[in-house]
Amino acid sequence: MTLRILHLLDHSLPLHSGYVFRTLSILKEQRKLGWETYQLTSPKQGHASTELESFDGWEFYRTPPSEGVLGQLPVLRELQLMRAVELRLEELAVRLSPHVIHAHSPVLNGLPATWVGRRLGIPVVYEMRASWEDAAVDHGTTTEGSLRYRLSRWLETQALRRANQVTTICEGLRGDIIARGISPAKITVIPNAVDVNTFEYDVPPDEALRSELGLGGATVLGFAGSFYGYEGLDLVVAAMPRLLNAFPDIRALFVGGGPQESALKAQVASLGLDDRVIFTGRVPHSEVHRYYNLIDVLVYARKSMRLTDLVTPLKPLEAMAQGRLLVASDVGGHRELIQHGHTGLLFEAGNVEALARSITEMLTHRDEWERMKRAGRSFVESERNWTNSAARYREVYSRLLPAEQQGLLGLAGAV
Numbered sequence: 001m002t003l004r005i006l007h008l009l010d011h012s013l014p015l016h017s018g019y020v021f022r023t024l025s026i027l028k029e030q031r032k033l034g035w036e037t038y039q040l041t042s043p044k045q046g047h048a049s050t051e052l053e054s055f056d057g058w059e060f061y062r063t064p065p066s067e068g069v070l071g072q073l074p075v076l077r078e079l080q081l082m083r084a085v086e087l088r089l090e091e092l093a094v095r096l097s098p099h100v101i102h103a104h105s106p107v108l109n110g111l112p113a114t115w116v117g118r119r120l121g122i123p124v125v126y127e128m129r130a131s132w133e134d135a136a137v138d139h140g141t142t143t144e145g146s147l148r149y150r151l152s153r154w155l156e157t158q159a160l161r162r163a164n165q166v167t168t169i170c171e172g173l174r175g176d177i178i179a180r181g182i183s184p185a186k187i188t189v190i191p192n193a194v195d196v197n198t199f200e201y202d203v204p205p206d207e208a209l210r211s212e213l214g215l216g217g218a219t220v221l222g223f224a225g226s227f228y229g230y231e232g233l234d235l236v237v238a239a240m241p242r243l244l245n246a247f248p249d250i251r252a253l254f255v256g257g258g259p260q261e262s263a264l265k266a267q268v269a270s271l272g273l274d275d276r277v278i279f280t281g282r283v284p285h286s287e288v289h290r291y292y293n294l295i296d297v298l299v300y301a302r303k304s305m306r307l308t309d310l311v312t313p314l315k316p317l318e319a320m321a322q323g324r325l326l327v328a329s330d331v332g333g334h335r336e337l338i339q340h341g342h343t344g345l346l347f348e349a350g351n352v353e354a355l356a357r358s359i360t361e362m363l364t365h366r367d368e369w370e371r372m373k374r375a376g377r378s379f380v381e382s383e384r385n386w387t388n389s390a391a392r393y394r395e396v397y398s399r400l401l402p403a404e405q406q407g408l409l410g411l412a413g414a415v
Contacts, residue, residue: 003035003397003408006098008089008109011045013055016285018314019129022169023104025195027058029390038096042109043084063088075151078108086112093120099405100397103163105129107152110159117164123400126163127190128173132156134307144306157181165396172310172332188396192314193389194321196381202323202373205293213278215294218251219363222295224288225315227258230308232301232329232350234260237267239356240276247363252277252299255291292322297362300328304349312336316344317384320376325369327358337384343376 007027012020027037040061048062066080085108093101093116102125103113110126117124133144133152143149157180160166166187168174174189210216221243227233236252243250254264254277261279268277283291292298298319302308309332316337319326326344328334338344347358398409 001408003100003405004038004096004098005030005035005100005102005397006038006040006089006093006096008085008101008103008113009039009041009060010104010106010109012039012041012060013058015045019104022129022192022314024058025193025386026190026390026393028195029386030393032387033391033394038092038098040089040092043081044108061088061092075148082108082112085109086115089113090116090120093122098122099408100125100400102127105132107132107156107159110163111155114159114162118162123164124162125165125167125396125400126159127167128156128160128177129169130307130311131173131176134305134310164400167393167396170310170312170333170336172312172336176310188392190392190396191384191389192312192317193384193386194314194317194380195386196321196377199318199321200289201321201377203289203293206290209290210294213253213280213294214275215251215253215278218249219247219297220251220253220295221297221299221359222253222255222291223299224255224291224295226256227254227260227264229260230303230305231260232303233264234267235301235303235350235352235355236299237264237271237273237277238352239359240273241271242353242356243359244276246360250276250363253280253291253295254278255280255283255288257282289322292319292324295324297325297327297359299355299359300326300334301355302329302331302334302349304329304331308333308349317380320344321380323373323377325362325372326376327355327362329355339375339379343372343379 009023010019012023030037041063043063043065045062047065051062053060053062063084066084089112101113101117101122103109104127113124133149133156160177160180160182166177166182167190168177168187169190169192171189174187177187178184223233233254240252268274280291300316312333316326316328320343326338328338328344328346329349330346331349334346338346340346345358345362347354394409398406
């Protein structure tokens, strides 16, 4: 017999997101340990052709999207969604008999998991990757302090209290969970990490792609990801005129797209920077590394807010794994990952002048580049690799299993 874990997810493949990539990394490592995993997605995945879909060798059970008038109304929509998740999860749990239900953010998964777990006598882990109320603020569906915000926070806290064990992705969120009255002994940090074997170190740029984008002979600043307001890409654009005075050959390369794309393009046009800031649009995930390799300095200018101060992003770790240079704002999520002067440079969040100074410092000390690149790669190899991170689940699950099932963990570890 092997340990059976039923993972409840917001969304999965074939969608691509940081959420999906973290999930796949966890599943891969748990399978390596010999554990049996099942994956169920919420109605937010969208319509599916069958109850069980396969992508890239992974199978995902689906929950049909909620239909009807209630699904169009705030609050009632979320209640209907949680009810759909609850019914589907219970159906699968009865069929699959998992030893553990492992629900991943948001709370719309966490609460139904605790309801089903209590009814069926199955222990529940709730993995809080971000707080629901802060995600709602970020996406513009509520404002901090509003009634909707307070209700969202209350629901998140209820899920944390009801779960048998809680995991989260960083120390910032751990502190927030403790502040809600949750016992520290119940919380385990499973930090974001990378599979370093999938990232090649300091690969030379693709000259054909460089030429195609008009970057020949340029020093390139860059960002790859979704263009949300909190990413601070407008600050990077605002710093460009200052930087061009000192470095006439500098260019900014923005890879991706998102809600702020139109505003950023308008800002670029208003500053007369159309030939200095290049937008590639969204590119296939399998091609992103080619664009990374064109960038001399990756800039992560996140603005200070609860979300960015509490949550650690994945992208700086991926950049370090590839031997890229980093300049980042000093929000809490970055401070957990980047050691100033050793693995990158930090600047005061929201300060365009400070951003320009840090980039200038990086560009004028090229003799430090190789040391900094190697330090970043060493950090992810030794501390932020998925094998080490995912191994922490063994301790989490061991707290949930009765004595007669503890052998499932020991047997798995020997596989």
